[in-house]
Amino acid sequence: MSFEVGVNLYGIFRKYAKENKFKVEIDPGTSVEGLMRKLKIPKMIYMMVLVNQLKVQFDHPLSPGDEVHIFQPIGGG
């Protein structure tokens, strides 16, 4: 059974969807990387993914109702 997760895109990642906050349906076992593939978001060196307020790796498996935030880490001053 497929399920929904919330996606929130920031900065340069906004261009990969019409909305910057939306729901998407995925299959069980889909990882962050799988979600990105579905949304056609490329993997980048400077990329930060949080799931439910915690930083995760690309292979992190998603669960129903997860909130995913994708943005770029910044460090300049």
Place this chain on the structure above:
Amino acid sequence: MNKDIRKRINELKRKEEAPSGEVYQGLSLQVIETIAREFQISKREVEIAALENEVIPIKYHRNIGTIGIPGQRKLLKAKVAVIGAGGLGGSVIELLARMGVGRMVVVDGDTFAEDNLNRQLLCTEKNIRKSKVTAAVGRVGEINSAVEVTSHQAFLGAENVDSFITGCDVVIDALDNIPVRLILQEAARRLNLPLVHGAVAGFIGELMTIFPGDRGLGALFKPDQDIPPTGIETEIGTPTITPTFIAAGQVMEAVKIILRRGKPIRNRLRYFEVEEGKISEISLSTQP
């Protein structure tokens, strides 16, 4: 307060009229300097004494309607460490001096380069290759000579961080790389000090206040994982608009902490997309 100082302030204060028509008792720059010389005390001490006596140093009059006389007094008594005197730091220092934050510790081991001119408020064509902290001291002296600045021409590291921030009320992270930010956060936590984080890249900036018990940057960067030394700014640079924007937010947070007003932005990364005028909040886990 020394009675003689109070008496002298009352002798030399003068009636000032604000644009609203309100009349207040003010103290001019010259009078502040005279009293400091006469009593062999600092200008900052004269200003604090004046405010305790409901006399307003004229230079702060336009702050008073918003933060009040007690607020201005608290700012003058406060001590804020600014770690980094580059894009963020230069603007932070300027704004702290104008707010009348009485004591500042400025730390930066770097000198100015030509490619700093696009964004670093303290950098001028004349001070290329000169010390950033020296420029900071000079600039503060020009804006508000009552502010007492301690400068350290040094790069922050685990071995020296405690000596820079001990005794401060607030620490401002105006650094330019992620690993040193984590060293600063760890030290601020250990010394029980609030830290105001800011970072910039292109037209994007972020801001977060980190109290000692907060997870802060630890929610984004785990020491056991690869920590990138820098972010996307190495590719896209930083135009001046972004550090100015974030620096203002950082000083706002510092003022809120010192005056105990408002709600500091904690456990949330406030993410500014300046070009679009979008401000988002990314909540961070508070669980260890």
